[in-house]
Amino acid sequence: MKKNDRIFCNCCGMELSRQGGRYEDHLHIVKNWGYLSEQDGIAEEMDICPGCFEQWKRTFAIATEKYPQTELV
C-alpha cells in the first residue's frame, strides 16, 4: 500500500525500506477483476514484503516455479 510516498506491506503493515530512491524488492500486485467475476470492474492493488511473501508461499498446495531471469532489472 503506497501512502505519502511510502510503501507499507499490506500483510504485516511494515514500511518497506528505501535506499537511494529504490524500495526494498517486494511483491507488487495489481489485479483488474474481469467481466462476470464477483468483483467485476474492480481494480485491486497490494504490496507484500519479502518475509510475508515467503510465509504466504508456504501455504500454497503447489510450490511456485523458479527459474533464472533472462534479463536482470
Ligand SMILES: [Zn+2]
Ligand atoms: Zn509484510
